[in-house]
Amino acid sequence: MDSSQGKGEGDKTKKKENPTTQANQRGASQPQPPQTLNEMSRYYSDANLPTLESYFCSLSVADSSARQQNPFPDNRWTNGSSSSSSINGGAGDGPWNSNNGVFLNGNSQNVPYYSRGRYWASTNGYNSSWRRRSNQGSLNSHVSFGNPRMRSIASLAKDRSSSAELQRKISEGSKETIDVIFEGVIFHVCDLMVDPYGHHVIMKLMERCNSEQISRIVDVITQQQFRFVDICIDSFGALSVRSLLKWLRSEEQIVRIVRAISLGALAFTSSGNSFAMILQCFKQFHPLLTEELLEVIAQNCLRIATDEYGCRMLQQCLGIGCNVVKQRLIQEIIANAFRLCADSFGNYVVQYLLELGDPNVTFSLINQLLGNFAHLSRNKFASHVVQKFLNIKYIDPSSIVLDLLRDIDTLLCDPFGNYVIQTAWSVCTGELRMILMRHIDRNKPLMRCNMYGNKILQKLDL
Numbered sequence: 001m002d003s004s005q006g007k008g009e010g011d012k013t014k015k016k017e018n019p020t021t022q023a024n025q026r027g028a029s030q031p032q033p034p035q036t037l038n039e040m041s042r043y044y045s046d047a048n049l050p051t052l053e054s055y056f057c058s059l060s061v062a063d064s065s066a067r068q069q070n071p072f073p074d075n076r077w078t079n080g081s082s083s084s085s086s087i088n089g090g091a092g093d094g095p096w097n098s099n100n101g102v103f104l105n106g107n108s109q110n111v112p113y114y115s116r117g118r119y120w121a122s123t124n125g126y127n128s129s130w131r132r133r134s135n136q137g138s139l140n141s142h143v144s145f146g147n148p149r150m151r152s153i154a155s156l157a158k159d160r161s162s163s164a165e166l167q168r169k170i171s172e173g174s175k176e177t178i179d180v181i182f183e184g185v186i187f188h189v190c191d192l193m194v195d196p197y198g199h200h201v202i203m204k205l206m207e208r209c210n211s212e213q214i215s216r217i218v219d220v221i222t223q224q225q226f227r228f229v230d231i232c233i234d235s236f237g238a239l240s241v242r243s244l245l246k247w248l249r250s251e252e253q254i255v256r257i258v259r260a261i262s263l264g265a266l267a268f269t270s271s272g273n274s275f276a277m278i279l280q281c282f283k284q285f286h287p288l289l290t291e292e293l294l295e296v297i298a299q300n301c302l303r304i305a306t307d308e309y310g311c312r313m314l315q316q317c318l319g320i321g322c323n324v325v326k327q328r329l330i331q332e333i334i335a336n337a338f339r340l341c342a343d344s345f346g347n348y349v350v351q352y353l354l355e356l357g358d359p360n361v362t363f364s365l366i367n368q369l370l371g372n373f374a375h376l377s378r379n380k381f382a383s384h385v386v387q388k389f390l391n392i393k394y395i396d397p398s399s400i401v402l403d404l405l406r407d408i409d410t411l412l413c414d415p416f417g418n419y420v421i422q423t424a425w426s427v428c429t430g431e432l433r434m435i436l437m438r439h440i441d442r443n444k445p446l447m448r449c450n451m452y453g454n455k456i457l458q459k460l461d462l
Helices: 002-029 037-045 049-057 113-123 128-134 148-157 160-172 175-193 198-208 211-222 225-233 235-246 251-263 265-269 275-284 291-299 301-305 308-318 323-335 337-341 346-355 359-369 373-377 382-390 398-411 417-427 430-442 444-448 451-460
Strands: 102-104
Touching: 148 160, 148 175, 148 198, 160 175, 160 198, 175 198, 175 211, 175 225, 175 235, 198 235, 211 225, 211 235, 211 251, 225 235, 225 251, 225 265, 235 275, 251 265, 251 275, 251 291, 265 275, 265 291, 265 301, 265 308, 275 291, 275 308, 291 301, 291 323, 301 308, 301 323, 301 337, 301 346, 308 323, 308 346, 323 337, 323 346, 323 359, 337 346, 337 359, 346 359, 346 382, 359 382, 373 382, 373 398, 373 417, 382 398, 382 417, 398 417, 398 430, 417 430, 417 451, 430 444, 430 451, 444 451
Parallel strands: none
Antiparallel strands: none
């Protein structure tokens, strides 16, 4: 009786030892999942970009079974150990069911694998603040929800160090690597183009993209016009779009981008970040492909020329060497010359037009302004334009001077007109100078009582 009881107790003892021994043996050979917050932080920090890239390269973008694969090749959380089995109430196979590729919670409900991180944390008592801390640059924070490949690459592109590593991977990677990275960022391309670090990844990726992938980028960024305008106005976004313009390969791609730029052209011409994008279109593409954009600029020439950045853009457009663009803009500038001359920014556009040295353009401007030179001479900004006309060597200044004589009495004592009269005196010769001198002699008493009139008398040594 005693011996059998002892034998029974011995068997029980022996049975109690077996699970522990087996668990120790499994624990010695297989890594255990993190049990504390410190262990969890160290575990997440091990998931670096090379590990991520090696996993991405092992997957095919077109692989329909990708969602059923375990995103952790080393199977750290799904090793079937006693620790992992305690999470779901002691299930023998652990929380990961390798047969059907789903995560089984305590209620035996199927949850997609990409929610495991959130579920694992919730079952171990970690709150939302822990999840926010774990979202900073770790692989597992990006596979908590959504497609893990998409989330992780797009998020890594926004990190300073990871962005540089991704750029290196793009430069050195194979076509398969490029395809995987492209699929990871394409749906986040609008956000990445305006990101301080992400836009570098997108610009580098465009260099390796094929024509179909470039078309997909065009599709995404032009899908919503207001979003496209926001990208182009942003300093980083403008650089990204200008880089995209260089890699457009088909006429369809060019037409679609130019149409989107045309719709937002007025906003772009008023932005210091994006007006260069319009210049690039005129320089890079055939005039037939930019005809719509040119018409938008020409029809709003007055509004654009009177803007700080728009006047600079027009001057550069006149100097790009495309006759189609140049002639169309010259036509509109001449038609609006009177109002442009009197504007603080528009006067620079008219002066630049005179500096081109085209006699036909100069004579057209003179004919457009003839009868208004005296009025323009009394304007702070337009007076500089009138002086510019008088100093042109290949024209006869007599028509302009005779126009000034219509209001000579006012100009002799005007804060701005007196400088125009001084310039007119220096360029006049013969009979024209004698006519001008008679008007000055007649107004000399009044000029001596006026500080601006005195400037003319001092200039002429009278």
